[in-house]
Structures are given as structure tokens and as C-alpha cells.
Amino acid sequence: xxxxxxxxxxxxxxxxxxxxxxxxxxxxxxxxxxxxxxxxxxxxxxxxxxxxxxxxxxxxxxxxxxxxxxxxxxxxxxxxxxxxxxxxxxxxxxxxxxxxxxxxxxxxxxxxxxxxxxxxxxxxxxxxxxxxxxxxxxxxxxxxxxxxxxxxxxxxxxxxxxxxxxxxxxxxxxxxxxxxxxxxxxxxxxxxxxxxxxxxxxxxxxxxxxxxxxxxxxxxxxxxxxxxxxxxxxxxxxxxxxxxxxxxxxxxxxxxxxxxxxxxxxxxxxxxxxxxxxxxxxxxxxxxxxxxxxxxxxxxxxxxxxxxxxxxxxxxxxxxxxxxxxxxxxxxxxxxxxxxxxxxxxxxxxxxxxxxxxxxxxxxxxxxxxxxxxxxxxxxxxxxxxxxxxxxxxxxxxxxxxxxxxxxxxxxxxxxxxxxxxxxxxxxxxxxxxxxxxxxxxxxxxxxxxxxxxxxxxxxxxxxxxxxxxxxxxxxxxxxxxxxxxxxxxxxxxxxxxxxxxxxxxxxxxxxxxxxxxxxxxxxxxxxxxxxxxxxxxxxxx
Amino acid sequence: xxxxxxxxxxxxxxxxxxxxxxxxxxxxxxxxxxxxxxxxxxxxxxxxxxxxxxxxxxxxxxxxxxxxxxxxxxxxxxxxxxxxxxxxxxxxxxxxxxxxxxxxxxxxxxxxxxxxxxxxxxxxxxxxxxxxxxxxxxxxxx
Ligand code: HEM
Ligand code: SF4
Numbered sequence: 001x002x003x004x005x006x007x008x009x010x011x012x013x014x015x016x017x018x019x020x021x022x023x024x025x026x027x028x029x030x031x032x033x034x035x036x037x038x039x040x041x042x043x044x045x046x047x048x049x050x051x052x053x054x055x056x057x058x059x060x061x062x063x064x065x066x067x068x069x070x071x072x073x074x075x076x077x078x079x080x081x082x083x084x085x086x087x088x089x090x091x092x093x094x095x096x097x098x099x100x101x102x103x104x105x106x107x108x109x110x111x112x113x114x115x116x117x118x119x120x121x122x123x124x125x126x127x128x129x130x131x132x133x134x135x136x137x138x139x140x141x142x143x144x145x146x147x148x149x150x151x152x153x154x155x156x157x158x159x160x161x162x163x164x165x166x167x168x169x170x171x172x173x174x175x176x177x178x179x180x181x182x183x184x185x186x187x188x189x190x191x192x193x194x195x196x197x198x199x200x201x202x203x204x205x206x207x208x209x210x211x212x213x214x215x216x217x218x219x220x221x222x223x224x225x226x227x228x229x230x231x232x233x234x235x236x237x238x239x240x241x242x243x244x245x246x247x248x249x250x251x252x253x254x255x256x257x258x259x260x261x262x263x264x265x266x267x268x269x270x271x272x273x274x275x276x277x278x279x280x281x282x283x284x285x286x287x288x289x290x291x292x293x294x295x296x297x298x299x300x301x302x303x304x305x306x307x308x309x310x311x312x313x314x315x316x317x318x319x320x321x322x323x324x325x326x327x328x329x330x331x332x333x334x335x336x337x338x339x340x341x342x343x344x345x346x347x348x349x350x351x352x353x354x355x356x357x358x359x360x361x362x363x364x365x366x367x368x369x370x371x372x373x374x375x376x377x378x379x380x381x382x383x384x385x386x387x388x389x390x391x392x393x394x395x396x397x398x399x400x401x402x403x404x405x406x407x408x409x410x411x412x413x414x415x416x417x418x419x420x421x422x423x424x425x426x427x428x429x430x431x432x433x434x435x436x437x438x439x440x441x442x443x444x445x446x447x448x449x450x451x452x453x454x455x456x457x458x459x460x461x462x463x464x465x466x467x468x469x470x471x472x473x474x475x476x477x478x479x480x481x482x483x484x485x486x487x488x489x490x491x492x493x494x495x496x497x498x499x500x501x502x503x504x505x506x507x508x509x510x511x512x513x514x515x516x517x518x519x520x521x522x523x524x525x526x527x528x529x530x531x532x533x534x535x536x537x538x539x540x541x542x
Numbered sequence: 543x544x545x546x547x548x549x550x551x552x553x554x555x556x557x558x559x560x561x562x563x564x565x566x567x568x569x570x571x572x573x574x575x576x577x578x579x580x581x582x583x584x585x586x587x588x589x590x591x592x593x594x595x596x597x598x599x600x601x602x603x604x605x606x607x608x609x610x611x612x613x614x615x616x617x618x619x620x621x622x623x624x625x626x627x628x629x630x631x632x633x634x635x636x637x638x639x640x641x642x643x644x645x646x647x648x649x650x651x652x653x654x655x656x657x658x659x660x661x662x663x664x665x666x667x668x669x670x671x672x673x674x675x676x677x678x679x680x681x682x683x684x
Contacts, residue, residue: 005682007666007678007681007682008678010665010666011664011666011668011678014663014664014665017663018633018663021656021659022633025656030653035603035631038603038604039631039633121604121606151668151669151678151679152668152669154668155637155664155667155668156668156669157609157636157637157638157640157641157667157669157671158606158609158610158613158637158641158671159606159609160606160609160634160637161603161604161605161606161609161634162606163606227669235610235613238606238607238609238610239582239607239610239611243579243605243607273617277617277670278670279669279670281677281679281680282679282680282683284682284683285679285682285683288682288683
């Protein structure tokens, strides 16, 4: 795992002091709310319906046990005992007092954490594959590149007042577990014909009201030009991205309006110029960072077999554990989606339990996933049963990874000032309704957003739900056929929307259509792609 | 027009106000020009040798195009005065300076103590920009 040196620590400490000073000026009335807003946003502080909300960065989703423990303590000390893990691998606290935030940030800084650029019109926290470093199918660990980009983008003087927010994801596996093409820049580390590692750049994806899948703008950027290329992409955007309409200000609109070829041409021109400017970090820096991400000291004698005699345990392994590159190990996902629970929420106590288990069973490492779960990346198969029992005792052993109960939901009207409808109660109802049926439905990704901003990724759900406002009452549209993985696609709206209970019934009918038409081991998504919308529509609106 | 509140140069300031890019193109003897956010700084590159002052206007602090304009000019070798004018919050000062601005004429004068603190905030920086500071990733490797 990456560890700060004195430079990194000094940067974060300086930021805490800067923010302390900004808060002081705000509280003393020297700074208007209009001027304070962009400053607090670049520190992850939103003003919500009832209180301030603070978003803490978890760079590329990787956490140490000590960090997870502090996140749990903060939930107890500054929030009401909970934290909410988000689709961008961050954590949010919903009940924060402005005057306490500088102290909170100082506590985070002690464990090398911060809230820098977690919101606002700047380059946000860089996300990655939650299985990085452990996945059997990756060509390299993507996180060193994400860390290099983190440093480059932190307080980048030219790119702090962009037209709009800017999200980057870096992956290095064939399987895309990070919705890479739905980011402003998606980077896939690849190997070229000569065997060298480089970066493929996909630019201009995004969700929100105009969802777009990022096109490939360059198939191979050599490692000693990575930062320069990223800088060129950003500069073209900062100069020409639209600023007249905030709904058209994302880079996806620029790429769409210019066309991919013209955008690429402009980037290449800027890139050729920037190559003469010597802005690239030395390759030695990448090597230094890589040394932080070497494999842990695996037990090479770890048995590669599993005692599956406890059926509940076997079920959990089948659902929540994935293949590890090291024989004798598995990747274990802790579902934060108990039946009827709030997706992504964990109590302070649960975070401390996960911290302890990460230390004991997973080389002091945990991950946050964009599906709002927690991963223990390196668990010995021989330890899985003990781990499972302890998770179970803490209410953390729900066996539903990638099932319909593993819902992604945004905060919605319960917490968010932009919402049209509540997301959480709908998620809870669906989770309860399908608890018994979900195993038969297999992989089924359901995602809920409380408004068109799409924080809950509803466009990318096999089943998506979008909360809308219909003459003052909450209404829910149903989408089918979205997918965030390698075969990224955007969901289509089925037709008129539903009430809160109506949407649950409609989903029930849609899943019946799937079960009736399913061939072989098709998922609902596959069946939908094969038979199309009509049979679903017919059943839902009969 | 607002007064220059901070200037980090020792040469004499140009007295004439900057003309617009359009006027500048037509008026071959102007030595001061004013860039609006929508202007392309690269249009000035052929004329840099006769320009002594470029004002970059920030009509709103939420429009950051001027940050790129400044770097484009400095990267092209412009060494004359580069002045940020308009709505300049104190918290942008250090970043503007890094992008190559060496004088500041904010609409609303800044508290000098806050400004000094903002400029001194970061002992080190992660990435290179137009101010010649050595980034952390070079310091780490000697
Ligand atoms: C509760 C306060 C929140 C507010 C006010 C908020 C606001 C917004 C807005 C305005 C957008 C649309 C941006 C655009 O299209 O340009 C957006 C998109 C998004 N937000 Fe949030 N959000 C909130 C919470 C969250 C949470 C909790 C998550 C993670 C679970 C999240 C993740 C995202 C994602 C993934 C997108 C889509 C990004 C894209 O368009 O590519 N947001 N948010
Ligand atoms: S999707 Fe809408 S309701 Fe949900 S968190 Fe985002 S802005 Fe709020």
C-alpha cells in the first residue's frame, strides 16, 4: 500500500491549515457563502438538506486497517454513528458541523487521509479496480498509475476551476470492474506488441442527464508520457469545455460536439507541444511508487482447498469470493447490503470490525468497491471460515454479491437537496421483496438514482430506477438493459413511471418474464438483449 | 479599472491599459493587450516580442480559462507582465501565480495578510507549472 513520505504529509497538513483558515474567515463573516462554496466543495463539504455532508477520499479505493478504524471513529464522533460508502469509492458523512470539520480533517491527516478535491469542478478522487493487485486477470497493478495521477492532479494550479467536475478511473484487467468507460477519462493499462506497458485513454464518458460511453482516443500512451498526455486532455477541456450551461459543461459534451476525431486532433496537438515542456515526472518516481504496491508476503504453503461442509458458508464463498492470482488465496467481498438495509452504510462499530479483520486476515488491507461494498483482497482459503463466522456475528456476512439485493443507491431525497424522490426506502423494499427469489435470478445489477444526476448509476443497471417528480409526487421510471462492464451499454426506459410500491411490482413482473424466457445460464441482461423490450413491456403494463 | 495590488516584477509598469484582442490585431504599435476568457491566447503568440503587458480578465472567479491562457503564454516564452484582473479570490492567488501571473489587480482589494498566507501556503508542489518550482517528484529523485 502507498505510504506518505514527508512531502505527501506536508501537503495534506498544509491543506488542513488552509481549510481551517477558510472556515475561520467564513465563520467571522469575511468570506461570503458564494465565495466559500467552491472552497468547501474542493474539500468535499456539501451543504445538504439538514446539515453539512463531508466526503472523504479513499484513493483508488484502498485502505489500511488503521484508516478504516479512524473512519469508524469519525462516524461515532462527528456523525450519528454511520458512514456511507459511495459509488466513487469514497465515504460520506451526513451530519457534520462546519466548525468541527478542520479538526475532523486533522484526524484524517494523521492516518494519511483527506477530503481534497472530492467535489467541486476539479479532478476528483481517482478510482480503480477493487481487485487490483489480487485479480487473476490483470496485466499489472493499476494503482501505481492511479497514485501518480493523484499526485499530479492534487492542487494542479491550472485545473482547479474546470468547467465541471472531472473523474478518472484506471484499470488493468480485461474485466472492467470500475465502469471505466463511464468516466471523464477512463484509462486501461495495456501491453503493446513489443511487450511494453502503456495506457489506453478513453475520454468523454459519463452518466448524469446525458449518459455517454467514452470513446477510445488513444490506444497506447507510453509510461514516460502518461502525465503529459493527461495534461493535454485536460488543457483542451479547460480551454474549450462549455461554460455557458452547467448541464453541458462535462467533457463528454465537448467530445460529443467536436466529435471524437476533432477532440483527439486537438489533444494530440497540445500533447506534441507539452512534450517540449518537460512536465513528465521521472520514471524513477513511478518505480518508487510501484515499490509500495508489491505483493504481500503470501504463505506459499497455504492449502488450496476449502472445507465446504457448512452450507451457509459454502453459499457465501460461492457468492462473495473471487479467484485470487495466488494459489491458496481468495478475494472476499463484505456485502454492505443486508436485507432491508441502507446500501453502502456501515456503523462505526462495523467499520472497526472490518478494520480488525483486514489486519488479521488480509495483510492489513481493505478496498471499497464502486458497488458500495468492502473487499478483503488477500484471504487465505484456510482462514475463510473463521473470517465468515466473525463477519456473520457482526451482521456483515450477507451472501448477495451481484444479486438483485446488492443494490447501488444514491442518498436520494432523505439527504440530498437535488433529489426528486427517495432512493433508500425503494432499495429497502426491493431488497426485502426479492430476498427469497434472488438466488434464482442470478447476477442482476440494480441501481437507483433519486434524480437525473445519476449518482446511483441507474443508466448502467441491468435494472435501473430513476426517481422523478411528477406533479409534486415521487415517481419512479424503470430502465432495462444497462451495463457498466466490458460490454458497456445504457439502459432504456420501459415506459410510464410508477409509484413507490408500483415500481417494486413492476420489477417482480420483469423478473418473471426473464425466468420464463431464460435460456441456459443467461442473465436477465442477456435475455433482455436477445428478446428485446417488448415482452417485458407487455408484462409490466398489462 | 482596478488598481494593481500586487506586482512581482521590478521593471516599470506599462501605463496604457490593454486593448482588446481585436483592436490589438489591427493596431500594430500597441504593447498592452487584454484577454477575455473566450479569447485564444495562442492568437498573440506571433506578436509576443512587442507585448509588454497582457491582462487576463476573470469576469467571474468560476471561469478558469485564464489559468490555461497564462500557461500557454509562458510556455511560448512570453516574459512580459502577465496580470490577472477581475474577480480574484484570495484563495486563487497561489495557483494563479503558479500559472505564470506576476501581477494582480483584483476588483475588490484583498486582505494583505490573507494574500501573503495564500502565497506562502505550499512549501512544495506536486507538479511543474509556469513558476519554475521544482516538483516533489523531482526533489525525491535528486
Ligand atoms: C448527496 C449529495 C450529492 C449531490 C448534491 C450530488 C450531486 C451530483 C450532481 C449534480 C451530479 C451530476 C453531475 C453532472 O452530470 O455534471 C452527480 C453525478 C454523480 N454523482 Fe453525485 N451527488 C451527491 C451524492 C453522491 C453520492 C453519495 C455518490 C456515490 C454514491 C455520488 C456519485 C455520483 C456519480 C457516480 C455521478 C455520475 C457521474 C457522471 O455523471 O459521470 N454522488 N452528483
Ligand atoms: S442522483 Fe440526484 S438525488 Fe441522488 S444523490 Fe445524486 S443528486 Fe442527489
